[in-house]
Amino acid sequence: MLLAKTLTSSTFKLALIAIGTFGVIVSGIFSYVYLSTSSYVRSRSDRAIMTEYLSLRGAYERSGREGLIELIQQRMADKSFADNVYILVDPSLAVVGGNLRAWPSTVAATGWTEFRAPEPLPVATNRPLLRAMVETLPSGDRLLVGRDIGDLDSFTDQIKTAVISGVALIFVVAGVASILVTRRTVGRIESINATSRAIMLSGLDKRIPLRGTNDEWDRVAENLNLMLDRIETLMGEVKQVSDSVAHDLRTPLTRMRGRLEKAYHGRRIGEDDQSLIGDTITDLDAVLRIFSSITRIAQIETQARKGAFRTVNLADIASEVVELYDAAAEQDGTRLTVVGDREVLVTGDRDLIFDAIANLVDNAIKHGRAGGQVVVANETIDGWSVISIADDGPGIPAGEYEHVFKRFYRLEHSRCKPGNGLGLSLVAAVARLHGARIELLDNAPGLKLKLWFSPPAS
DSSP, rough: OOOHHHSSHHHHHHHHHHHHHHHHHHHHHHHHHHHHHHHHHHHHHHHHHHHHHHHHHHHHHHHHHHHHHHHHHHHHGGGGGTTTEEEEOOTOOOOEEEEEOOOOTTOSSSEEEEEESSSSTTOOOOOOOEEEEEEEEETTOEEEEEOOOOOHHHHHHHHHHHHHHHHHHHHHHHHHHHHHHHHHHHHHHHHHHHHHHHHHHTTTTTTOOSSSSOHHHHHHHHHHHHHHHHHHHHHHHHHHOOOHHHHHHHHHHHHHHHHHHHHSSOOOOOHHHHHHHHHHHHHHHHHHHHHHHHHHHHHHHHTTGGGGGGEEEEEHHHHHHEEEEEEEHHHHHHHEEEEEOOOEEEEEEEHHHHHHHHHHHHHHHHHOTTOOOOEEEEETTTTEEEEEEEESSOOOOGGTTTTSSSSOOOSSSOOOOOOOOOHHHHHHHHHHHHHHHHEEEEEESSSSEEEOOOOOOO
């Protein structure tokens, strides 16, 4: 099964194309080496033949036929010329001298030629391949000077065999290597596919196995596993949000239905009807606020409001928020103050920053200590524009810091107290939109939350 997928994979097809291209290039290089070597060997043989021919021709010009025959006999007696062949014939092709018994029938009257010797030479056991220079002399005689190139021909044949074998070996090795590499690649892909199918069938608890090689496939698997972890976390948050929405909406909707049913079956009493309608409107407003908060957070997270960004002063916004919540704080006996620098500039959406700070101040008043204090501070730290909201209430356990910004998450898990758990989610969304960092600190007692904004570009 894996072999079939290997042979039909695109990686294997690309490997074959690469092998074919590489094979053509290597074949061209080897062919050039073969032709160059063969040409060089033959050119050396031709130079030796031409040198010998010119020597004989010089003897003929100096001493005539007799001098030429004498030199040919000397060459035949010299063992260093054992590979040479000579033949001198008269115009009727009768042999006058040389070590060939007859003029070769396939040889022309002049120029370069190659032929098989009509009989074995004295130093050979078979008919060798000869290469020779032929010329018709002024007297009408024909002179052939050549040499045995059988060894050269055998040498070039060996080179040809080596070239063909080398190219074939390269193709075989490259083919095997491509199959092994492709099989490994397909195997890793199949491992990912198998995990994907298992996830589709059973859930997000499966992960792609790592082989510990720390190669690109392990890194891909690590990234995919991190993505699955993130998806699993998001799915858990979606489930938590769904459960929270169901819980928070079921109570007001149930109360509204009960009141409306009571009004439907009961007597019409003006003041009672008015009270019932007022309570129903209050519950509907609570439900609408939940949906409005969800929609607002979604709009912020899609970064649809960056068009309203401009340079704003955190200190001014904080003062307005404190002024807005001063009456509510006084009603609870809480002392609400704003301290710090008068000018802390950031680039952002003024309304969204106002909403975020207002949510934090509202939470600090509601969840702080009765008769305590809430301090809003503005300052610039190492170039960062920072606003902090601190209270002296019970605070938040350190283990809950990473959860409190989730939608509908509440420390009071019975969800009996007022609230919907969306305030800090909105703060987190505004911070992400502005590239701000949120820091939660133990105020001992109480909680201090800091928003770190990048300063505006100059």
